[in-house]
Amino acid sequence: MSDYLAIYLRDQHALGVTWRALARRARDHNKGSGLGEALAQVADGIAEDVRTFEDIMRRLGVRPSRVKVALAAAAERTGRLKRNGRWVSYSPLSRFLELEALAMGIEGKKILWHTLGELAGLRDRLPDTDFDELLGRAARQRQTLEPFRREAGLEAFAAKA
Numbered sequence: 070m071s072d073y074l075a076i077y078l079r080d081q082h083a084l085g086v087t088w089r090a091l092a093r094r095a096r097d098h099n100k101g102s103g104l105g106e107a108l109a110q111v112a113d114g115i116a117e118d119v120r121t122f123e124d125i126m127r128r129l130g131v132r133p134s135r136v137k138v139a140l141a142a143a144a145e146r147t148g149r150l151k152r153n154g155r156w157v158s159y160s161p162l163s164r165f166l167e168l169e170a171l172a173m174g175i176e177g178k179k180i181l182w183h184t185l186g187e188l189a190g191l192r193d194r195l196p197d198t199d200f201d202e203l204l205g206r207a208a209r210q211r212q213t214l215e216p217f218r219r220e221a222g223l224e225a226f227a228a229k230a
Contacts, residue, residue, distance in 0.1 A: 074189055075131045081181055082126060083137035085119045087145045088174035092116075095167040098159050104217045111171065111210045118178065118206070125191065125198060161225040168218040172211060179207045 092112035099105035126133060186192040186200035 074129075077184075077189075078122075078126050078129070078131045079134040079137055082119075082122060082133045083141035084174070084177070085115070085122055086138050087141040088171065088178075089115045089119050090142065090145060091167060091174070092171055095164075095171065098167070099164070104164075104221075107213050107217055111175075111213055114206055114210050115174075118203070121198075121203065125185070125195065128195060129191075161221065165218070165221040165225040168214055168221050172214060172218055175207050175211045175214070179204055179211075182207065 089112070092108060092115045096105060096108035096112045099108055123133065182200050182203040186198075191198065192200050
């Protein structure tokens with residue numbers, strides 16, 4: 070296996086752990102609503118994707134990088150410090166930015182599964198990994214969030230600070 074693939078896997082793993090944390094945080098901020106239920110479903114799916122990814126890494130003999138995971142987690146936490154139109158509370162902009170970031174992460178995950186299956190040749194090396202199902206799951210996650218992302222954007226940009 071190429072050193073480049075191992076580096077790529079470690080980088081993508083750190084990002085996946087970050088998206089998982091973001092999905093869980095967004096879920097917790099929106100409990101008791103339709104969005105909260107959708108985020109719970111997506112957060113569970115992202116957690117399953119991370120487990121699948123870790124299994125792929127294990128089977129290829131690539132260990133996750135604790136340093137990269139820690140740096141990605143720190144970057145995600147630092148990102149929370151940005152202004153959201155309110156000093157200490159969750160705002161409509163906070164909700165939109167979380168959903169927007171999750172949408173970008175899911176789109177990136179679709180690219181990731183394609184890259185691993187096709188460009189890195191893992192579809193042949195790991196024939197029991199269903200890359201088509203992983204791509205489909207990412208598409209379903211995106212479809213689940215899209216109406217809420219759109220609604221949150223309309224609310225955030227129509228809101229008065």
